[in-house]
Amino acid sequence: MEENKEEKSRIKIILKWxxxxxxxxxxxxxxxxxxxxxxxxxxIPSYQWLFVDSLLNGxxxxxxxxxxxCLAFLKEKTRYILLGMYPQDEHWRPVLNVFIxxxxxxxxxxxSRWGKKLLGLWFFFGVFSFFxxxxxxxxxxxxxxxxxxxxxxxxxxxxxxxxxxxxxxxxLALGRRSKMGVVRLLSIGYIELIRGVPLISILFMSSVMFPxxxxxxxxxxxxxxxxxxxxxxISAYMAEVIRGGLQAIPNGQYEASDSLGLNYxxxxxxxxxxxxxxxxxxxxxxxxxxxxKDTSLVMIIALQDMMYTAKGAMSDPHWLGFxxxxxxxxxxxxxxxxxxxxxxxxxxEKELDTGLA
Amino acid sequence: xxxxLNLETVNMEQDLINSKTLRIAAIVGSFVCSSAFSGTIDxxxxxxxxxxxxxxxxxxxxxxxxxxxxxxxxxxxxxxxAAAVLGDSKKVKFTxxxxxxxxxxxxxxxxxxxxxxxTHTLSRDTALGLNFAPITFYDGQGFMVRKKDGIKSGxxxxxxxxxxxxxxxxxxxISDYFRKNGMKMKAVIFESRDETxxxxxxxxxxxxxxxxxxxxxxxxxxxxxxNHVILPExxxxxxxxxxxxxxxxxxxxAVKFTIYALFAAEEMGITAxxxxxxxIQKSTDPNVQKLIGNTVGNGKSLxxxxxxxxxxxxxxxxxxxxxxxxxxxxxxxxxNVGPNTPLRLDRGLNALYTNGGLMYAPPIK
Numbered sequence: 115m116e117e118n119k120e121e122k123s124r125i126k127i128i129l130k131w132x133x134x135x136x137x138x139x140x141x142x143x144x145x146x147x148x149x150x151x152x153x154x155x156x157x158i159p160s161y162q163w164l165f166v167d168s169l170l171n172g173x174x175x176x177x178x179x180x181x182x183x184c185l186a187f188l189k190e191k192t193r194y195i196l197l198g199m200y201p202q203d204e205h206w207r208p209v210l211n212v213f214i215x216x217x218x219x220x221x222x223x224x225x226s227r228w229g230k231k232l233l234g235l236w237f238f239f240g241v242f243s244f245f246x247x248x249x250x251x252x253x254x255x256x257x258x259x260x261x262x263x264x265x266x267x268x269x270x271x272x273x274x275x276x277x278x279x280x281x282x283x284x285x286l287a288l289g290r291r292s293k294m295g296v297v298r299l300l301s302i303g304y305i306e307l308i309r310g311v312p313l314i315s316i317l318f319m320s321s322v323m324f325p326x327x328x329x330x331x332x333x334x335x336x337x338x339x340x341x342x343x344x345x346x347x348i349s350a351y352m353a354e355v356i357r358g359g360l361q362a363i364p365n366g367q368y369e370a371s372d373s374l375g376l377n378y379x380x381x382x383x384x385x386x387x388x389x390x391x392x393x394x395x396x397x398x399x400x401x402x403x404x405x406x407k408d409t410s411l412v413m414i415i416a417l418q419d420m421m422y423t424a425k426g427a428m429s430d431p432h433w434l435g436f437x438x439x440x441x442x443x444x445x446x447x448x449x450x451x452x453x454x455x456x457x458x459x460x461x462x463e464k465e466l467d468t469g470l471a
Numbered sequence: 472x473x474x475x476l477n478l479e480t481v482n483m484e485q486d487l488i489n490s491k492t493l494r495i496a497a498i499v500g501s502f503v504c505s506s507a508f509s510g511t512i513d514x515x516x517x518x519x520x521x522x523x524x525x526x527x528x529x530x531x532x533x534x535x536x537x538x539x540x541x542x543x544x545x546x547x548x549x550x551x552x553a554a555a556v557l558g559d560s561k562k563v564k565f566t567x568x569x570x571x572x573x574x575x576x577x578x579x580x581x582x583x584x585x586x587x588x589x590t591h592t593l594s595r596d597t598a599l600g601l602n603f604a605p606i607t608f609y610d611g612q613g614f615m616v617r618k619k620d621g622i623k624s625g626x627x628x629x630x631x632x633x634x635x636x637x638x639x640x641x642x643x644x645i646s647d648y649f650r651k652n653g654m655k656m657k658a659v660i661f662e663s664r665d666e667t668x669x670x671x672x673x674x675x676x677x678x679x680x681x682x683x684x685x686x687x688x689x690x691x692x693x694x695x696x697x698n699h700v701i702l703p704e705x706x707x708x709x710x711x712x713x714x715x716x717x718x719x720x721x722x723x724x725a726v727k728f729t730i731y732a733l734f735a736a737e738e739m740g741i742t743a744x745x746x747x748x749x750x751i752q753k754s755t756d757p758n759v760q761k762l763i764g765n766t767v768g769n770g771k772s773l774x775x776x777x778x779x780x781x782x783x784x785x786x787x788x789x790x791x792x793x794x795x796x797x798x799x800x801x802x803x804x805x806x807n808v809g810p811n812t813p814l815r816l817d818r819g820l821n822a823l824y825t826n827g828g829l830m831y832a833p834p835i836k
Contacts, residue, residue, distance in 0.1 A: 174813075178694050190537050199539045260566060322572055325579040333581055416527070416569045426567075430537070431530035431813045435692025437665065 174433050187436040188443055191427040195443070198263025198423040204255055208266040211243045215269060223458065225465055236277075243270075259337040263418030265447070271419065272406040275344040280398075282345070283352025284391075288382065290357055301353070308350035313411055316343045321415035340412050348405050355397045359390030392466050399459035403452045420444060511583055511715070511722035512556060512775070520562045523549035524582035527567035530688040531808040531816075532588045532608075532711075541565045544807040545586035548607055548713055548730065551797040552584060555729040555789040558777050560796040574599050577716055584726060586713040588684075601714040604726045605734070607800075608712075608808075609820035609829055611705030612644050613683035615690060618698045620677060625704035629654040632676035634667050636660070640707070645680050648706040668692065682709055687814040696815070705820065721774050725789075728773060732790035734832035735762055736799035738823055743798040746791065761836045764788045769835060790835070800830065 137143040167182025170189065177184035197205055218239055222232055247266065250256035262270075289301030308316070320343035321336065328334065363386055371381040391398075410421040418426070424440045427433070515521055525533035525545050533543040546565065554560035566582050577585045578600060588610070589595070591603040614633075616622045625648070635642050637660045649656040659676045661667040668689050671679040679686065683701060690696045713730070715723050736742070739759050741751055751759060760766040764787035770776075775786040797803060804821060808814045822828025 178692075194535065194537050194539055197539075199535065202538055258564075260564070318571065322575045325575060325581065328579075333579065336581075414569050415572060416567045418567065422567075425528055426535050427537075429528045429530045429534040429688075430542075431534065431688065431691065431807075432536075434530055434688055434813065 184436045195423045196265045198418045199261045264423045268419045271409040276402045279349035279352050282349035286353035287356035305350045359394035511719045521553045522582045524568045524585040526587045531814045547803045548586045551793040552729045554792040554796040588711045591710045600717040602723045604713045605730045606710040606712040610709035612707040614702040615679045615686045632657040633678045634671045634676040644707045687816045691813040731832040733800040734830050736794045737801040763791045
């Protein structure tokens, strides 16, 4: 009897929740049903496609016969998509690199570990990973940058671009608000010029036009050219993001630090920037995420980032016609990275909450 | 994203090349670079490899296999040149280039040879400062139809609905062809290759048209490739061949005759497998003896040398090495695009002239 009653009341609670949240009035009931219908129509076929009708073992011939996903294609090509043209015998090098990179990221998550030591660690890692990839010392086989490809390249392009452009962006933002006319004009000119053209055109300039202006015999590394182009592009955006933060700091803060007798650099470093940079965490991460995805544009200048190697995998004559699988795989990879970046930024925001804003 | 992906499609390449900026860039480039690169062969010998520009995304011509090894007709052409000039087909490094980059890469000296299924045209030969080696693949726009429709020739396509990709020269070629033959057609136009193929599959049109090599690679994506045929007509000219820079005739000759040697080897029945056999080595045909270098002279005329011990001796085995290590033209064709590969392309125009094709090598003597 008692149990029955409890059960009944539980059912009642559930029904009430349903009514309040999903079937409050005819319109909300209608929308609920529509959404349920939509979910069923998307989820079940996707499940069917990915798990039931898919094929994990076999060749392309067998894959074309099945209705579902050709997981065999991914099985065959994942290694190429992730590591690309990097010599197969040396694959442990980029793999090790990516693992150390991810481990360092996880390690740096905790704010209590931030400091000069961590910065030093990252710097050391940068140098280390460069030589690990490049080889030519410690008996490692030399691998030219042409062969750096896939996931390590994407991560490298994005990480270097974001880390280098951040301080550049701060300088540009300060420059734009500077009282010195020349500095201000130069900063404004740079930011507006770069923001006024699409990334593709800057990449084209760096890869197609730039080599023609160099004296004969001098070839500047293609990867370096693209990396510089990306840094130039993103620092203009970073500058504007940071300028937004600077403008949000009330005048009182500037005046207070002036009255303390701080000079310009002390004022900025100790008072203004720590507050301003905190406020702009969300847009900074926003820019970083979009930058991470924009690195896929280097595909058009044939730098072999993940997107490029995926396209290469799709054009193997023995495995033609599995572009859907490859693109979905790419989407999942990009999503994982971008989502964790966004998630981390929300955590930082909470931890650094200044109450200002 | 879509726009970026479409940039890669073969036909848009031509439109992009025509864009003014690129042309100006190219002209500037050819001024800067002309005559600056005479000793290409010396440079190649010094660095020990040939830098070969390929696409890396064209099935059958150049695309990486699962191990990251470049495969395809264009890739093998470079390997043959490496075997001829350096004695080792492995001494080649591939640079993957987009359609827009390829000419700059050649002009600026980033690559030594461009084998990126590039159509030979007058403007490229002149304004872009390229020298085209012999054509290694005669491509052209073709038609694919369903086998059960029983169509045998493009002339029977009156009234057909044709699936074609938007804004490409393909679209213009097809309407020209139908008008010229007094036939009616209904063009069904799509933005991307995949969409076009899908429409053809869902029977929104009877004919799918693009370059024949493209048709072949699209066909492999189908569940039932054997039920679709590519008609013999080629309604546009797309002669594809490797190119080198203006201004270095010796290098140009070396590339040119390496390719001719591959044609000649097929004509003489010399293959990678039988080149060491007595039938070939002891052949009484003076042309065979010349080609494989038993009768010396060709290597010297081409100015090719190889290091033997400490001395540079003239490289008479250039053609032998190319054939031995890469195979003759037929072998290269069969390996990459021929009837036994997924692309299943018949020789057609690419057969030897003795078999009704266009492949013809001048006497190699």
